[in-house]
Amino acid sequence: xxxxxxxxxxxxxxxxxxxxxxxxxxxxxxxxxxxxxxxxxxxxxxxxxxxxxxxxxxxxxxxxxxxxxxxxxxxxxxxxxxxxxxxxxxxxxxxxxxxxxxxxxxxxxxxxxxxxxxxxxxxxxxxxxxxxxxxxxxxxxxxxxxxxxxxxxxxxxxxxxxxxxxxxxxxxxxxxxxxxxxx
Amino acid sequence: xxxxxxxxxxxxxxxxxxxxxxxxxxxxxxxxxxxxxxxxxxxxxxxxxxxxxxxxxxxxxxxxxxxxxxxxxxxxxxxxxxxxxxxxxxxxxxxxxxxxxxxxxxxxxxxxxxxxxxxxxxxxxxxxxxxxxxxxxxxxxxxxxxxxxxxxxxxxxxxxxxxxxxxxxxxxxxxxxxxxxxxxxxxxxxxxxxxxxxxxxxxxxxxxxxxxxxxxxxxxxxxxxxxxxxxxxxxxxxxxxxxxxxxxxxxxxxxxxxxxxxxxxxxxxxxxxxxxxxxxxxxxxxxxxxxxxxxxxxxxxxxxxxxxxxxxxxxxxxxxxxxxxxxxxxxxxxxxxxxxxxxxxxxxxxxxxxxxxxxxxxxxxxxxxxxxxxxxxxxxxxxxxxxxxxxxxxxxxxxxxxxxxxxxxxxxxxxxxxxxxxxxxxxxxxxxxxxxxxxxxxxxxxxxxxxxxxxxxxxxxxxxxxxxxxxxxxxxxxxxxxxxxxxxxxxxxxxxxxxxxxxxxxxxxxxxxxxxxxxxxxxxxxxxxxxxxxxxxxxxxxxxxxxxxxxxxxxxxxxxxxxxxxxxxxxxxxxxxxxxxxxxxxxxxxxxxxxxxxxxxxxxxxxxxxxxxxxxxxxxxxxxxxxxxxxxxxxxxxxxxxxxxxxxxxxxxxxxxxxxxxxxxxxxxxxxxxxxxxxxxxxxxxxxxxxxxxxxxxxxxxxxxxxxxxxxxxxxxxxxxxxxxxxxxxxxxxxxxxxxxxxxxxxxxxxxxxxxxxxxxxxx
Numbered sequence: 025x026x027x028x029x030x031x032x033x034x035x036x037x038x039x040x041x042x043x044x045x046x047x048x049x050x051x052x053x054x055x056x057x058x059x060x061x062x063x064x065x066x067x068x069x070x071x072x073x074x075x076x077x078x079x080x081x082x083x084x085x086x087x088x089x090x091x092x093x094x095x096x097x098x099x100x101x102x103x104x105x106x107x108x109x110x111x112x113x114x115x116x117x118x119x120x121x122x123x124x125x126x127x128x129x130x131x132x133x134x135x136x137x138x139x140x141x142x143x144x145x146x147x148x149x150x151x152x153x154x155x156x157x158x159x160x161x162x163x164x165x166x167x168x169x170x171x172x173x174x175x176x177x178x179x180x181x182x183x184x185x186x187x188x189x190x191x192x193x194x195x196x197x198x199x200x201x202x203x204x205x206x207x
Numbered sequence: 208x209x210x211x212x213x214x215x216x217x218x219x220x221x222x223x224x225x226x227x228x229x230x231x232x233x234x235x236x237x238x239x240x241x242x243x244x245x246x247x248x249x250x251x252x253x254x255x256x257x258x259x260x261x262x263x264x265x266x267x268x269x270x271x272x273x274x275x276x277x278x279x280x281x282x283x284x285x286x287x288x289x290x291x292x293x294x295x296x297x298x299x300x301x302x303x304x305x306x307x308x309x310x311x312x313x314x315x316x317x318x319x320x321x322x323x324x325x326x327x328x329x330x331x332x333x334x335x336x337x338x339x340x341x342x343x344x345x346x347x348x349x350x351x352x353x354x355x356x357x358x359x360x361x362x363x364x365x366x367x368x369x370x371x372x373x374x375x376x377x378x379x380x381x382x383x384x385x386x387x388x389x390x391x392x393x394x395x396x397x398x399x400x401x402x403x404x405x406x407x408x409x410x411x412x413x414x415x416x417x418x419x420x421x422x423x424x425x426x427x428x429x430x431x432x433x434x435x436x437x438x439x440x441x442x443x444x445x446x447x448x449x450x451x452x453x454x455x456x457x458x459x460x461x462x463x464x465x466x467x468x469x470x471x472x473x474x475x476x477x478x479x480x481x482x483x484x485x486x487x488x489x490x491x492x493x494x495x496x497x498x499x500x501x502x503x504x505x506x507x508x509x510x511x512x513x514x515x516x517x518x519x520x521x522x523x524x525x526x527x528x529x530x531x532x533x534x535x536x537x538x539x540x541x542x543x544x545x546x547x548x549x550x551x552x553x554x555x556x557x558x559x560x561x562x563x564x565x566x567x568x569x570x571x572x573x574x575x576x577x578x579x580x581x582x583x584x585x586x587x588x589x590x591x592x593x594x595x596x597x598x599x600x601x602x603x604x605x606x607x608x609x610x611x612x613x614x615x616x617x618x619x620x621x622x623x624x625x626x627x628x629x630x631x632x633x634x635x636x637x638x639x640x641x642x643x644x645x646x647x648x649x650x651x652x653x654x655x656x657x658x659x660x661x662x663x664x665x666x667x668x669x670x671x672x673x674x675x676x677x678x679x680x681x682x683x684x685x686x687x688x689x690x691x692x693x694x695x696x697x698x699x700x701x702x703x704x705x706x707x708x709x710x711x712x713x714x715x716x717x718x719x720x721x722x723x724x725x726x727x728x729x730x731x732x733x734x735x736x737x738x739x740x741x742x743x744x745x746x747x748x749x750x751x752x753x754x755x756x757x758x759x760x761x762x763x764x765x766x767x768x769x770x771x772x773x774x775x776x777x778x779x780x781x782x783x784x785x786x787x788x789x790x791x792x793x794x795x796x797x798x799x800x801x802x803x804x805x806x807x808x809x810x811x812x813x814x815x816x817x818x819x820x821x822x823x824x825x826x827x828x829x830x831x832x833x834x835x836x837x838x839x840x841x842x843x844x845x846x847x848x849x850x851x852x853x854x855x856x857x858x859x860x861x862x863x864x865x866x867x868x869x870x871x872x873x874x875x876x877x878x879x880x881x882x883x884x885x886x887x888x889x890x891x892x893x894x895x896x897x898x899x900x901x902x903x904x905x906x907x908x909x910x911x912x913x914x915x916x917x918x919x920x921x922x923x924x925x926x927x928x929x930x931x932x933x934x935x936x937x938x939x940x941x942x943x944x945x946x947x948x949x950x951x952x953x954x955x956x957x958x959x960x961x962x963x964x965x966x967x968x969x970x971x
Binding site for chain 1: 311312313314315316317318319320322323362365366369370371372373376379380
C-alpha cells in the first residue's frame with residue numbers, strides 16, 4: 025500500500041539541522057515538578073518533530089526523608105531532580121533524542137547526563153515581547169553553541185507547532201498517573 | 208555525596224559502652240557525635256554543611272528548643288552499658304547501620320506509542336494531495352470535556368488520550384481541502400474521543416464532514432480498521448462525495464452494498480476501509496443479523512431519526528449490528544418526542560436509558576453523549592437567510608371552487624356522525640391542499656404565478672431555485688404539474704422524488720451543481736429533504752407545507768448550508784382563508800414547542816397534532832365514538848371471551864371488522880410484526896387501511912406492544928390507523944402512549960359492545 029509523505033508542511037528544500045532533515049529530528053521533553061506535599065515528580069516524553077509522542081515515562085513521587093532534606097539543604101532540589109529523577113528517566117529511553125527541552129532552569133544541568141543540546145523553553149510573557157521579535161518563545165541553553173542550534177530548530181518549527189504546549193500535556197498525564205497510583 | 212564520604216569522622220565520648228542505635232540508623236554515614244546530656248540520656252550531634260543539629264530524646268529536646276539549638280526529636284535511645292576491660296576500637300563499640308543517603312525510593316513507568324498509520328495514497332492525480340495543502344494552520348479550540356467512558360479505560364489508554372497533541376495540531380497534518388470552522392474542529396475532537404455519540408448539529412453545519420475526519424483520525428491511529436456507514440439511499444452518493452473530499456486517500460477503498468448484502472456486511476478485507484449501506488438494504492437483513500456475531504469497529508448512522516421508532520424493522524436491524532463504536536448523526540434528534548431519543552440511544556448506548564427511565568434522568572444521562580450546535584450559535588459566516596411566509600390570494604374563481612369543495616366536505620364529514628375517523632378528515636385536508644396548488648376547474652395556480660414572476664430574474668442572474676412539494680403526480684397538482692408548467696415557459700429543470708430511479712439521482716445532483724443552464728430543481732420533502740447539498744440554489748420555495756416544521760427546516764437547509772455563497776431567500780406559500788392558513792397556525796405552535804424541547808431542554812410535550820386539533824381544523828361538530836371508562840364486569844360474555852383460543856379470538860375480531868364494511872385479510876402465518884389482521888375499505892376518494900393486532904391474554908396490554916404497532920403504522924404510509932384489540936385491558940402507560948396517535952385501543956368491553964352493535968355472536 026502506497027503511503028503519503030511524512031509531512032508536506034515543510035518546503036521541498038527541507039532544512040538540515042544536526043546533520044539531519046528537520047522532519048527527522050527527535051525531541052525530548054523533561055519536567056520535574058513538585059506536588060502540593062513537596063514530593064518530587066518527574067516525567068519525560070520523546071516526540072517526533074511535530075510533538076507526536078513515541079514514548080512517555082514517569083517516576084513515582086520521590087519523598088526525601090527528613091535527614092535527606094536537612095543534609096542536602098539547598099542542593100536537595102537539583103540533586104533529586106537531576107541526579108535521581110532525570111538520570112533514571114533518561115536511562116530508560118527507547119531512542120536518543122536530538123534535543124532536550126526542559127521547563128525549569130534548575131534542571132538545565134541535565135545536559136551533563138544526556139550530552140545533547142538542551143534548553144529551557146518558555147512562552148515569552150507580554151512584558152518581554154519586543155515589537156521586532158520573531159520568536160514568541162524564550163529559550164536558554166547552557167552554552168552558546170546549544171543556544172544557536174536550539175535557535176535554529178525553534179525558528180523552523182515554531183510556525184508549524186506549539187513547542188511549549190507538550191509540557192502541559194505531560195503535567196496533565198503525570199497528574200493522571202499519580203492519581204491512579206494513589207487510588 | 209563526596210563531601211560526606213571524605214569528611215566522615217565519627218567520634219564518641221569516653222564511654223566504654225556498646226551502643227545500639229537502631230532507630231537512628233541512617234545517620235551513620237554522616238558526621239556525628241554521641242554525647243550524654245545532663246540527665247544522662249544519650250544524644251547525637253550531627254553536623255551538616257550548614258549547621259549543627261542535635262538529635263535527641265524528649266528530655267533534652269525541650270532544652271534545645273529553649274536555647275534555640277536546632278534539634279530533632281526522636282525516640283529515647285536504647286543504650287546498653289557494659290563495663291569493658293579492654294578499650295575497644297570505635298567500630299567495635301558502635302554498631303553502624305549504613306544506609307546510603309542516595310536511597311531515594313522511586314519506580315519508573317514507561318509507555319511507548321506507535322506513530323500514526325499512514326494513509327493509502329491514491330494513484331490518480333486529481334485527488335493527490337496538493338503539496339503544502341496540509342500546511343493550513345488551524346485555529347486552536349477549547350478542548351471538549353473528558354469523554355465519560357475514559358475513566359473505565361486502562362492508564363495507558365488514558366495517558367494516550369491526554370498526550371495526544373491538541374486537535375488543531377493534529378488536523379494541521381491532514382490534507383484538508385478547506386479549513387474547518389472552529390466549532391467543527393471541536394466537533395471532530397468530540398467525536399474522536401467518544402465511542403458512543405450523537406452529533407445533533409443543526410442541518411448544514413457539516414456533520415458528515417466532522418464524522419469523516421474523526422473516523423479518519425481514528426483510522427490513522429489504528430484504533431479502527433473499518434467503518435460502516437448506514438444512511439438513507441438518497442445520501443449514498445453524498446457520502447461518497449464527502450469522503451472523496453475530506454479523505455481522498457480512501458477513494459478506492461470505499462465499498463457500497465450491492466445485492467449480496469450479507470457478504471457485504473461480513474466483508475472485513477483490509478483494502479475496504481469504508482462500507483456504505485442504506486437503511487432499506489440493512490432492514491432486509493434484519494432477521495439474519497440477529498444471529499450474526501461479526502462486529503465492526505465503528506458504525507455511523509446518518510439521519511438517525513430513521514431509527515426513532517423502536518419497533519420498526521429498520522430500527523431493529525440497525526440495533527442488531529455489533530460494533531465497538533457507535534455514532535449517530537441527525538439534525539433533529541427530538542423531532543417529535545423524547546421517546547425518539549430513547550430509541551436512538553438504543554443504538555448509541557443500549558444500556559444507558561430505556562422507556563422506564565424518568566425524563567429528568569434521561570436528560571442527565573445522555574448529556575455527555577450529545578453535541579448539538581445551532582447555526583445561530585456558531586461563528587460561521589453563512590450568508591443571510593430571509594424566510595417569508597407568503598400569503599397567496601386565490602383568484603375569485605379558484606376561491607369559489609375551493610369554498611364549495613370545503614363546504615361540501617365538511618357537510619359530508621358531519622353526516623358521518625360518530626362513525627367519523629381521522630382518516631376521513633385527512634382525506635378532505637389532502638383534497639383541499641391539492642386544490643390550493645392548482646384550481647381543478649380553471650387550472651390556475653396563484654402559487655405557480657408567484658414562482659414564475661421571480662423565475663425569470665433568478666434564471667437570468669444565473670441563480671437557481673429549489674421547489675418543494677408534498678405531492679408528486681400531475682393529477683394531484685404536485686411536482687410533475689409544476690415541472691410541466693416551468694418547462695412550457697422554457698426553463699430547464701430537474702426533478703428529484705420517489706419516481707426518479709436511484710441510479711439517476713446522483714448525476715442529477717451533480718449536474719444541478721455544475722450546469723448553469725438548469726434553473727430549478729423540484730423535490731418532494733421525503734427524497735430531497737434530507738442530507739443533500741444543493742448550495743447551487745439560493746431560492747427555496749415551499750409550494751405546499753409539511754406538517755412537521757423540522758421537515759421544512761431540513762428542506763431549507765439543502766441550500767442554506769456551508770458552501771452557500773449567496774443570500775438565501777425562502778418563500779413559504781400558503782393560501783389565504785384556506786386549510787393551509789389554518790395548518791400554518793398549528794405549525795407555528797408546534798415550532799414553538801420544538802424550540803422549547805430541543806433547544807432549552809424543557810420537559811417534552813406532545814408534538815403530534817392530536818385528534819382534537821385535526822377535527823378543530825374544520826370546526827367539526829361530530830367526534831368519533833369513544834367508549835367511556837367503565838368498571839370491569841365479569842359477566843358470562845366476558846368469561847366466554849376469556850376462554851376463547853387465540854385463533855377463535857382473531858376470527859371474532861375479523862368478523863367484527865367485516866361487518867363494519869372492511870375487506871379483511873388475516874395474516875396468520877406471515878404475521879408481519881405482530882399484525883394479525885389488515886382491514887381495508889374506501890371512504891370517498893380515500894382508502895382506509897387498518898393494521899390490527901389481536902392479543903388474547905389475561906394481563907393488561909403495556910406500552911411496548913403499542914409501540915410495536917405504532918412502528919408498523921408509521922413505517923407504512925399506506926396504513927392509516929393501527930387498532931389494538933385485546934380480551935383484557937390496557938395499562939395507563941399504554942393509554943397515554945396511544946393518546947393523540949393514530950391508534951385505537953379496543954379492550955374487552957369495547958369489543959363486546961362492537962360485537963353487539965354489528966351483531967356478531969360471541970360463541971364458546
